[in-house]
Amino acid sequence: QKQSSKTLVAYFSATGTTEKAAKVVAEVTGGTLYEIQPAKKYTSADLDWHDKSSRSSVEMADAKSRPTLSSKAENLADYDTVYIGFPIWWNLAPRIINTFIESGDFSGKTVILFATSGGSSISNSEKELQKTYSNLKWQKGKLLNGATKEDIKQWTKK
Numbered sequence: 001q002k003q004s005s006k007t008l009v010a011y012f013s014a015t016g017t018t019e020k021a022a023k024v025v026a027e028v029t030g031g032t033l034y035e036i037q038p039a040k041k042y043t044s045a046d047l048d049w050h051d052k053s054s055r056s057s058v059e060m061a062d063a064k065s066r067p068t069l070s071s072k073a074e075n076l077a078d079y080d081t082v083y084i085g086f087p088i089w090w091n092l093a094p095r096i097i098n099t100f101i102e103s104g105d106f107s108g109k110t111v112i113l114f115a116t117s118g119g120s121s122i123s124n125s126e127k128e129l130q131k132t133y134s135n136l137k138w139q140k141g142k143l144l145n146g147a148t149k150e151d152i153k154q155w156t157k158k
């Protein structure tokens with residue numbers, strides 16, 4: 001178990017889809033699964049993207065929004081590869097992903113994104129995070145909509 005502790009699979013999931021993908025990523029990489037949890041869980045009203053005043057809309061409209069984590073991020077020192085998974089919101093990563101990245105020391109670690117969405121590709125979310133945190137050692141991420149365990153195995157091998 002010791003050598004497998006080198007990969008962390010951190011994910012945020014509001015409705016469980018990204019969580020399913022994250023579990024497979026952790027399984028095939030032998031990584032440690034870690035849920036990024038907001039201090040205040042998102043209700044379905046919070047997730048209503050048709051409502052401009054819903055919590056998710058307000059957060060996504062504000063690039064500086066940093067929703068609070070329920071606990072301090074996992075001790076990153078043990079890991080050299082960190083996968084970060086999220087649902088795509090507004091063609092971006094939810095702001096809590098920014099909170100997570102800013103709460104830990106990722107220097108020297110390989111950071112790899114994955115996401116699920118209703119159809120949007122990961123490109124814009126990835127581009128924006130890579131631009132904001134240009135000091136990190138990024139490796140190409142992947143949209144895992146409908147990905148099988150075999151697909152994920154092939155991708156994580158690279």
Ligand SMILES: Cc1cc2nc3c(=O)[nH]c(=O)nc-3n(C[C@H](O)[C@H](O)[C@H](O)COP(=O)(O)O)c2cc1C
Nearest residue numbers: 013014015016017018087088090091117118119120
């Ligand atoms: C607030 C909000 C905004 C969303 N914006 C997008 C979007 O821009 N593009 C897209 O393809 N899907 C969008 N979705 C759909 C989610 O990305 C998709 O349902 C995802 O798989 C949910 O993952 P989860 O169950 O892990 O939370 C949005 C969902 C929510 C709640």
